[in-house]
Amino acid sequence: MDLWFETALLPTGWAGRVTVRIAEGRISHVLAGTDPAAGAERHRVAIPGLGNVHSHGFQRGMAGLSERRGRPDDDFWSWREIMYRFLDRLTPEDIAAITALAYAEMLETGYTRVGEFHYLHNDIDGARYADPAETAGAIVHAAERTGIGLTLLPVFYAHSDFGGLPAKPGQRRFLSDIDGFATLVEASRAKLPADAVLGVAPHSLRAVTPEELRAVTALTTGPLHIHAAEQTREVEACLAWSGARPVEWLLDNLGIGRRWTLIHATHLTGAEADRLAASGAVAGLCPVTEANLGDGIFPAERYLAAGGAIATGTDSNIQIDAACELRAIEYSQRLSLRRRAILSPEGASVGETLFHAALAGGGQALGVETGIAPGAPADIVSLNMDHPGFAGASADTLLDRWIFAGRAGAIDCVWRAGTLQVVGGKHRGSEAIASHYRKTLERLLG
Ligand SMILES: [Zn+2]
Numbered sequence: 382m383d384l385w386f387e388t389a390l391l392p393t394g395w396a397g398r399v400t401v402r403i404a405e406g407r408i409s410h411v412l413a414g415t416d417p418a419a420g421a422e423r424h425r426v427a428i429p430g431l432g433n434v435h436s437h438g439f440q441r442g443m444a445g446l447s448e449r450r451g452r453p454d455d456d457f458w459s460w461r462e463i464m465y466r467f468l469d470r471l472t473p474e475d476i477a478a479i480t481a482l483a484y485a486e487m488l489e490t491g492y493t494r495v496g497e498f499h500y501l502h503n504d505i506d507g508a509r510y511a512d513p514a515e516t517a518g519a520i521v522h523a524a525e526r527t528g529i530g531l532t533l534l535p536v537f538y539a540h541s542d543f544g545g546l547p548a549k550p551g552q553r554r555f556l557s558d559i560d561g562f563a564t565l566v567e568a569s570r571a572k573l574p575a576d577a578v579l580g581v582a583p584h585s586l587r588a589v590t591p592e593e594l595r596a597v598t599a600l601t602t603g604p605l606h607i608h609a610a611e612q613t614r615e616v617e618a619c620l621a622w623s624g625a626r627p628v629e630w631l632l633d634n635l636g637i638g639r640r641w642t643l644i645h646a647t648h649l650t651g652a653e654a655d656r657l658a659a660s661g662a663v664a665g666l667c668p669v670t671e672a673n674l675g676d677g678i679f680p681a682e683r684y685l686a687a688g689g690a691i692a693t694g695t696d697s698n699i700q701i702d703a704a705c706e707l708r709a710i711e712y713s714q715r716l717s718l719r720r721r722a723i724l725s726p727e728g729a730s731v732g733e734t735l736f737h738a739a740l741a742g743g744g745q746a747l748g749v750e751t752g753i754a755p756g757a758p759a760d761i762v763s764l765n766m767d768h769p770g771f772a773g774a775s776a777d778t779l780l781d782r783w784i785f786a787g788r789a790g791a792i793d794c795v796w797r798a799g800t801l802q803v804v805g806g807k808h809r810g811s812e813a814i815a816s817h818y819r820k821t822l823e824r825l826l827g
Pocket of ligand 1: 498
């Protein structure tokens, strides 16, 4: 199959009159300066699909349910209580229905692969399902229904706080021991679609002891993800437990490198930012969720200046939008530093700089190649050039317009592994998926 674009963003930069040849879901050839071949589909502007490195699919069903002030110090921890109550009802079918909506929305906004940080493993009463990968199967079902690429990250979770403290009743659906988790990982592997990637995710230093960390990370050669330094209370508890801050502890004790993605990594000292950047690991930033939860601001200027790798994630799925995440990274810096255009080299486009960084970091974090290039999956997004946000645009402002000024409707088509999943900004299954989601939420919240 051939797609032809008037303009396309290639690894070498913007190119005109580009033919992209696709075979078996991958890009086989990219030719610039060509006329469209007979039968080639013609489109205006192509950019590569992005990786969403951090999602908890079921949390899409809680979006907007925890926006009332409960107590004067309302923070992440009170949100977590509401999340635990929501979990008391969810069946695997519910997880599949809610996650399918989240994944359709991801595709509609330009995310073509998701890293599902999947920790909801057990039945409502905390017992193992007969099939330990029952809920992983629900995630796979949502990925197959929507066509999004899946990097599944089964989560190991065993304790309520630093020092191996016993888990709380609200955490019963997450818990495993090491042997049970190894079985769960293998049962999950058996369910994966052809181009899925399997990693593992020790939940956090709160939930996993150092001994367990080493055992869990030995279970796969795939990507390794962990939540780190999201809240200041977590940093203080880690200092009290070990004398080191969470990212400092991970760098000192785990040989953090390119296989690792540290989710959030919000609270870093300057020295931690420099060391994390030099490690080659990815910082998985989720600035929309981090803003929603009042977590804090990642020190992006210093980290990027030190050559650090970043990617974006939609995490709680409170509002799924790839452009919004990229914009929030830059805007959080502007608000805290009271300057403009902070995260690009002088004279360069901020949107383009952040897009390229998130594209590369997303691929690294999710264990896949990215970009419109031979060998990469044919994960391609076309922009809707009839959208007023692109009026009079030249290539060098396209990504800034999309990221900073795009609004809904800026994306036209999305191909995932060469299959057209989004047309005119709508996922091909969006009506059925939304209807199923509505019925599920009405029952759960009724
Ligand atoms: Zn998370």
